[in-house]
Amino acid sequence: MKVAVLSGKGGTGKTLLSVNLAAVSPRALYIDCDIEEPNGRLFFKPAFNKTEFVTVLVPEVKQTLCNGCRQCVDFCKFNALTYIKGKLVIFDSLCHSCNGCYTLCPKKALSPKKKRIGRIQRGVSRNVSVTTGILNVGEASGVPIIKKLIKSASASYALHIIDCPPGSSCIVMESIKEADYCILVAEPTIFGLHNLKMVDELVRLFNKPYGLILNKCMDPWDPIEAFCKERRINILGRIPLDQDISKLNSEGFILVRTKKAYKNFFSALLKTIQKEADNQTIIGA
Amino acid sequence: MVIALPVNDNSVESGICCSFGRAPYFLIFDTKSKASLFLENYAIQEQEGAGIKAAQMIVDNRVDALLTPRCGENAARVFKTANIILYKTITDSVNDNIAAFQKNQLSVLSQTHAGFHGHNGE
Numbered sequence: 001m002k003v004a005v006l007s008g009k010g011g012t013g014k015t016l017l018s019v020n021l022a023a024v025s026p027r028a029l030y031i032d033c034d035i036e037e038p039n040g041r042l043f044f045k046p047a048f049n050k051t052e053f054v055t056v057l058v059p060e061v062k063q064t065l066c067n068g069c070r071q072c073v074d075f076c077k078f079n080a081l082t083y084i085k086g087k088l089v090i091f092d093s094l095c096h097s098c099n100g101c102y103t104l105c106p107k108k109a110l111s112p113k114k115k116r117i118g119r120i121q122r123g124v125s126r127n128v129s130v131t132t133g134i135l136n137v138g139e140a141s142g143v144p145i146i147k148k149l150i151k152s153a154s155a156s157y158a159l160h161i162i163d164c165p166p167g168s169s170c171i172v173m174e175s176i177k178e179a180d181y182c183i184l185v186a187e188p189t190i191f192g193l194h195n196l197k198m199v200d201e202l203v204r205l206f207n208k209p210y211g212l213i214l215n216k217c218m219d220p221w222d223p224i225e226a227f228c229k230e231r232r233i234n235i236l237g238r239i240p241l242d243q244d245i246s247k248l249n250s251e252g253f254i255l256v257r258t259k260k261a262y263k264n265f266f267s268a269l270l271k272t273i274q275k276e277a278d279n280q281t282i283i284g285a
Numbered sequence: 286m287v288i289a290l291p292v293n294d295n296s297v298e299s300g301i302c303c304s305f306g307r308a309p310y311f312l313i314f315d316t317k318s319k320a321s322l323f324l325e326n327y328a329i330q331e332q333e334g335a336g337i338k339a340a341q342m343i344v345d346n347r348v349d350a351l352l353t354p355r356c357g358e359n360a361a362r363v364f365k366t367a368n369i370i371l372y373k374t375i376t377d378s379v380n381d382n383i384a385a386f387q388k389n390q391l392s393v394l395s396q397t398h399a400g401f402h403g404h405n406g407e
Contacts, residue, residue: 073341079334082341084367091359094334140333 001277002160004179008195010166012185013215016249018163019043022128024256024266029157031149032132033175034165035142043254046123046130053119054145056097057112061088065109072101093138118145146174168202181277182210188221200231209280211236237269286316289348290379295323300377305353306336306360312379313346316387336360352382361397
């Protein structure tokens with residue numbers, strides 16, 4: 001089963017949940033798709049023994065062939081090309097690798113060249129195989145890294161936990177595409193509810209079965225309860241706002257590997273998720 | 286010498302725009318002939334790379350110097366390649382800045398920012 005964990009807002013507990021669900025299962029593959037700030041590795045602390053680089057194609061120009069027609073400059077939707085003082089100037093970091101410029105160039109002055117935008121690292125932490133994507137600072141899009149992360153995920157693991165980036169943009173869509181089930185994580189706050197609505201819309205658009213986990217809970221907070229009722233969102237569990245959890249988490253400990261109580265809590269949660277996912281997948285909801 | 290300034294509207298009174306790449310208009314002013322014209326900035330709607338596209342417009346209008354409160358790093362690279370010098374504006378007033386420029390009172394804009402990249406700032 002492939003479970004994607006997402007949230008509109010950052011800092012709601014995606015990684016806390018993902019790491020602990022993976023760690024509490026007998027054997028799992030944890031995939032960190034939060035490529036701009038991957039932090040699952042800070043908890044698992046695996047010795048990464050494999051690194052793969054991710055490359056994309058960006059244009060390279062032969063100035064002697066360029067006649068300054070500017071078709072490529074006008075075509076580029078991302079303004080990655082300019083024509084200055086008789087020379088084509090390329091901004092690699094804005095290029096989205098659409099191949100348009102070299103397809104269009106009448107003088108064949110442009111050709112594709114490979115460019116590294118990030119890397120994928122793999123390692124092991126006890127029962128969990130840890131895979132993480134890392135996007136180089138300043139790059140336009142991490143989609144190619146996520147595509148590779150998802151595609152290269154080994155089918156030999158019964159459970160895949162996909163720790164998604166925050167928000168609801170392209171990189172999140174790419175991260176949940178192959179998921180069998182989605183878990184939304186939200187905080188019971190106005191901001192939390194606002195961003196929950198965004199991801200709720202997203203998973204519905206993708207027709208994914210999903211449930212919600214509320215994190216940092218105190219007393220039930222009416223607006224989020226009402227929203228869940230109205231949208232018929234199943235609340236799978238509630239993680240309390242708790243100093244001990246915060247402290248252990250901030251020190252990079254995996255809760256289920258520290259205390260029996262946490263192990264039991266997340267173990268039960270994983271069972272609920274598995275049951276729910278099975279049910280919903282059968283119904284095709 | 287031809288200078289350019291990012292402005293809020295197509296009038297001298299509208300004042301200097303706080304952004305370069307997403308300024309609604311550019312005032313192009315020839316200090317010799319005193320001729321001026323307002324260019325509509327068609328890069329303003331771009332999702333990404335507005336600064337680069339706007340800089341291309343400035344280059345294409347044979348500008349020698351740009352008077353701006355700030356400038357992103359990508360646009361700055363375009364200007365550097367084109368040998369266009371950036372000067373830092375001192376007030377919001379178009380006339381003040383042109384007068385200061387002609388008296389050599391403006392300093393060169395040496396700091397550029399990393400840009401806002403789709404975060405609605407620039």
